[in-house]
């Protein structure tokens with residue numbers, strides 16, 4: 031496989047699954063954690079390594095190093111591997127996804143921003159999502175019966191139990207205290223604002239087609255997806271909060287061995303469900319509109335990335351992330367007509383949000 035984003039939360043889990051299933055790693059691509067990358071090189075012996083920054087080249091213990099976005103795209107094109115695992119964070123993941131599709135490779139896609147921003151121009155035929163909710167929906171759909179509604183669950187993020195009036199003062203450290211999952215910084219902030227769940231609804235829409243999609247809070251993150259069938263039955267996908275299960279299925283044709291221990295419901299005792307409220311999660315206001323016009327996801331994604339950058343730099347407060355995204359969504363009302371327009375709109379929206 032080609033693993034993009036190997037030193038991240040998903041990347042590290044993907045390499046554990048690669049070791050467990052004896053999968054060959056042809057390319058490792060990572061950002062700036064060279065210490066961890068060197069350990070991964072030693073263990074997995076890739077043919078090619080890609081790093082983000084030329085300045086790190088001398089620190090990388092490998093004879094065959096490519097650099098930057100161009101290096102990553104060249105590595106995909108030049109590899110015989112049939113599978114690309116895209117575990118990069120943000121819009122930077124879109125070009126590698128498009129390149130992998132152009133090279134006819136199967137894609138295990140953790141980078142949900144590829145679909146959020148470019149979904150209408152991304153062929154999903156060869157994409158297996160690495161996301162617990164989409165894995166859950168896919169799992170439940172196996173005996174195909176007429177569906178009524180697909181529901182994914184949210185933990186509610188770091189602020190689900192905070193008094194509303196304190197939200198405006200929430201710091202980066204506060205936002206990173208996720209109740210159930212250990213993940214990268216950006217997705218943890220997106221979980222606190224509920225942006226992550228909005229993205230996942232779009233991701234589901236592009237993966238599974240038109241239909242009724244919604245999300246609810248399940249505070250333990252043990253149920254990941256539910257399907258209401260026409261006949262009135264509802265099924266739920268339950269598993270412990272670990273990405274190893276979705277990763278194993280995305281990487282391997284058959285998974286017959288134990289990946290996780292089953293959930294012990296008696297030990298769990300009870301589960302709690304809540305509606306997603308717009309006062310706590312202002313971004314939820316545009317859920318219906320965005321699902322009707324999923325092509326406009328690029329606007330929301332670009333605004334969100336630009337606003338998060340300002341939040342991390344302590345230039346704006348936590349609630350302003352959502353408010354600036356909503357402002358950008360109101361300002362940019364067009365949908366891109368082709369992939370070039372996706373990239374243009376992304377740049378324009380970032381510029382707009384940077385000046386807010």
Ligand code: NAD
Nearest residue numbers: 035036037038039040060061117118140141142213214217
């Ligand atoms: P992370 O921040 O932990 O890791 C990101 C990885 O990408 C790192 O290896 C980093 O070095 C690398 N990277 C980032 N920008 C790069 C660039 N321009 N060039 C080369 N490498 C670059 O993030 P994560 O939590 O692993 O999330 C990765 C993606 O998976 C995100 O899109 C996220 O939404 C999605 N996802 C994550 C989880 C999870 O449990 N962490 C679950 C579902 C989906």
Ligand code: MG
Nearest residue numbers: 161162163230
């Ligand atoms: Mg998820």
